[in-house]
Amino acid sequence: MxxxxxxxxxxxxxxxxxxxxxxxxxxxxxxxxxxxxxxxxxxxxxxxxxxxxxxxxxxxxxxxxxxxxxxxxxxxxxxxxxxxxxxxxxxxxxxxxxxxxxxxxxxxxxxxxxxxxxxxxxxxxxxxxxxxxxxxxxxxxxxxxxxxxxxxxxxxxxxxxxxxxxxxxxxxxxxxxxxxxxxxxxxxxxxxxxxxxxxxxxxxxxxxxxxxxxxxxxxxxxxxxxxxxxxxxxxxxxxxxxxxxxxxxxxxxxxxxxxxxxxxxxxxxxxxxxxxxxxxxxxxxxxxxxxxxxxxxxxxxxxxxxxxxxxxxxxxHINGEHYQTPFDDVLQHIEFAKQNGETIVFTNGCFDILHAGHVRYLAQAKARGDRLVVGLNNDESITRLKGPERPINPLDERAIVLSALASVDWVIPFGSAEENDTPAKLIEQISPDILVKGGDYTVDQIAGADHVLRHGGKVEVLTFLDGCSTSKVISKIKQ
Known part of the structure; x- marks a missing residue:
């Protein structure tokens, strides 16, 4: 097949x-x-x-x-x-x-x-x-x-x-x-x-x-x-x-x-x-x-x-390419899931080179609800945030890799200069039940947190796996 x-x-x-x-x-x-x-x-x-x-x-x-x-x-x-x-x-x-x-x-x-x-x-x-x-x-x-x-x-x-x-x-x-x-x-x-x-x-x-x-x-x-x-x-x-x-x-x-x-x-x-x-x-x-x-x-x-x-x-037990929802259809799929009473979890990031820290973090995020939406910085946004040599992998390829993870239900891009490369506007469109962010943030520092809390949702901060980062992976490759 x-x-x-x-x-x-x-x-x-x-x-x-x-x-x-x-x-x-x-x-x-x-x-x-x-x-x-x-x-x-x-x-x-x-x-x-x-x-x-x-x-x-x-x-x-x-x-x-x-x-x-x-x-x-x-x-x-x-x-x-x-x-x-x-x-x-x-x-x-x-x-x-x-x-x-x-x-x-x-x-x-x-x-x-x-x-x-x-x-x-x-x-x-x-x-x-x-x-x-x-x-x-x-x-x-x-x-x-x-x-x-x-x-x-x-x-x-x-x-x-x-x-x-x-x-x-x-x-x-x-x-x-x-x-x-x-x-x-x-x-x-x-x-x-x-x-x-x-x-x-x-x-x-x-x-x-x-x-x-x-x-x-x-x-x-x-x-x-x-x-x-x-x-x-x-x-x-x-x-x-x-x-x-x-x-x-x-x-x-x-x-x-x-x-x-x-x-x-x-x-x-x-x-x-x-x-x-x-x-x-x-x-x-x-x-x-x-x-x-x-x-x-x-x-x-x-x-x-x-x-x-x-x-x-x-x-x-069929080997084949995992289905990736077209970006234009993701918001509609999320709305369908809400109609079914499913809990929507949202997180975001660049995910330029996927590593063990990412996989563990995304699994933890998915465990908070029924469906996990990953907001993915577009290429222009990553270049502004990380420098002219990034991203290593273009948007479509990063989306394919993320979509293949069992923990990820949908991937949707974001990242305009006008929005300061944050997913705040996307979060307002999705209105997730739970907003998850990885790192040492406080809730008031997380883009979109005010919207989620105002609409009765929750905001959680998860820790990344120590020693894992895309920058370290790139540095090791260059050596």
């Missing part, structure tokens, strides 16, 4: 079409039973709105740095507006079509002490007339994308999916479908369908043995004009089946917290990896790994390129 292709994630251009939803969560504590009925009383203390259905597929794609658009139906209501605003924050190009006669599909969950007490669904089934609106919009935006993912939740948005697939294939697009209908002929022309075992059985699939399963899958895709099937098999992993081959992928041995949205992650990751230029087998292998990561999280979670890169090396 060529992990260098992870550099191409941002080149993938994917349109998601399907049933979009607004997932609403009301959290609170329960301490008594209602006097009106034998039901618990929940004192709501927190509200949360998330993109659901096909919108969650688009969210998964966006968080893998691909370009993504979302085409679906919403009502002319508050829920539709909330969903539109969520998409803006997720870097998803909204192609949502509003209809006046039906509501935005919304699902409200009341949760107490990590237990769902009730779910309230607000939805009506969209008609073929509504689906025609999507078909018309699809024809207008197809040229902007190379891949089309259809996310079918049987809510009516894809009533005309057969025609939609035909249009997409006529313009040379690669089509992936997460199917809900047992009539697979509706998906004729698709390059990949991703049913689970239950959906496979409803479509007429047989699972008596591996040979029977493979033969049955081949008969179904051949009969219905589909090129390949990625069958998700729960604890048995996944199987990629086409007319000639069957590749099995074992489920990742991770603690399962919640399987919600795992199917969305699978098809999203598969599309992104194909869009990055990976071979189908490799793309499925990474999609399988992504599924293993998200089921270890609570709720409809997502996976980041950094997580995938680390897990690929850890679980699959």
């Amino acid at each position: 060529d992990l260098s292709l992870l550099k191409n994630l941002s080149k993938a251009r994917i349109l998601v079409v399907g049933d979009v939803m607004l997932d609403r969560y009301w959290y609170g504590d329960t301490g008594r039973i209602s006097p009106e009925a034998p039901v618990p009383v929940v004192k709501v203390s927190k509200f949360e709105d998330k993109a659901g259905g096909a919108a969650n597929v688009a969210k998964n794609i966006a968080r893998l740095d691909a370009k993504v658009g979302l085409l679906g139906l919403i009502g002319e209501d508050e829920s539709g507006q909330i969903l539109e605003n969520i998409l803006k924050g997720e870097k998803i190009s909204s192609q949502l079509v509003s209809v006046c006669d039906l509501p935005t599909i919304s699902k409200m969950r009341v949760i107490s002490r990590h237990q769902q007490l009730v779910r309230l669904d607000l939805e009506e089934t969209f008609s073929e007339q509504h689906s025609q609106l999507l078909l018309n919009r699809l024809e207008l935006v197809l040229d902007e994308y190379d891949f089309v993912v259809f996310s079918d939740y049987s809510k009516g948005s894809l009533s005309l999916i057969k025609e939609m697939v035909s249009i997409a294939k006529a313009t040379g697009k690669t089509v992936l479908i997460d199917p809900k209908s047992p009539d697979l002929h509706l998906y004729e022309g698709a390059d990949y369908i991703t049913p689970n075992l239950h959906e496979f059985n409803l479509a007429g699939g047989k699972t008596g043995s591996e040979e029977i399963l493979a033969q049955s899958a081949r008969e179904l895709i051949s009969k219905n004009g589909i090129k390949a099937m990625l069958l998700t098999r729960s604890e048995q992993g996944m199987s990629l089946i086409n007319a000639d081959e069957k590749h099995d992928f074992a489920a990742q041995q991770l603690e399962v917290s919640d399987v919600t949205g795992a199917g969305d992650t699978v098809i999203a990751t598969l599309a992104v990896m194909l869009g990055a230029g990976m071979a189908p087998k490799d793309a499925v292998e990474i999609a399988n790994l992504a599924a293993g990561i998200v089921v270890s999280k609570l709720g409809a979670a997502t996976v980041s390129p950094e997580e995938l890169s680390q897990k690929l090396g850890q679980y699959l």
Whole structure:
């Protein structure tokens, strides 16, 4: 597997079409039973709105740095507006079509002490007339994308999916479908369908043995004009089946917290990896790994390129270049991590020649939280601070080396003369939970400390490893 292709994630251009939803969560504590009925009383203390259905597929794609658009139906209501605003924050190009006669599909969950007490669904089934609106919009935006993912939740948005697939294939697009209908002929022309075992059985699939399963899958895709099937098999992993081959992928041995949205992650990751230029087998292998990561999280979670890169090396023992988040995307990735409730740690430095002191210091910094951001002085800044012979290594190479460390999640450059070569402005943009600095500083001497403290964060000073410094390394080399 060529992990260098992870550099191409941002080149993938994917349109998601399907049933979009607004997932609403009301959290609170329960301490008594209602006097009106034998039901618990929940004192709501927190509200949360998330993109659901096909919108969650688009969210998964966006968080893998691909370009993504979302085409679906919403009502002319508050829920539709909330969903539109969520998409803006997720870097998803909204192609949502509003209809006046039906509501935005919304699902409200009341949760107490990590237990769902009730779910309230607000939805009506969209008609073929509504689906025609999507078909018309699809024809207008197809040229902007190379891949089309259809996310079918049987809510009516894809009533005309057969025609939609035909249009997409006529313009040379690669089509992936997460199917809900047992009539697979509706998906004729698709390059990949991703049913689970239950959906496979409803479509007429047989699972008596591996040979029977493979033969049955081949008969179904051949009969219905589909090129390949990625069958998700729960604890048995996944199987990629086409007319000639069957590749099995074992489920990742991770603690399962919640399987919600795992199917969305699978098809999203598969599309992104194909869009990055990976071979189908490799793309499925990474999609399988992504599924293993998200089921270890609570709720409809997502996976980041950094997580995938680390897990690929850890679980699959693959040698390759570590994924380095493009500088322009780092702030967005940090915001995603904050939305997940992760603690952000920030530190900074030149890191011109990485040595043992740096590695130990960065590991200590990472131990303070969930994610470590390293602000890296740019080349001009180092020259001003260290002299005309520095840096020894240019910015891009220093960033690659730092990104390869298990302790470092993101690297982002800073250092203008106007800012006195300090990361103060960058720290204000990131607003980390914990600011770490190495050396003999006092808190009032650390750039950005006042901002972090003012916003409820912490500032810590760590000691460097005695005898280790870049200057000493350079001096020894010169000798």
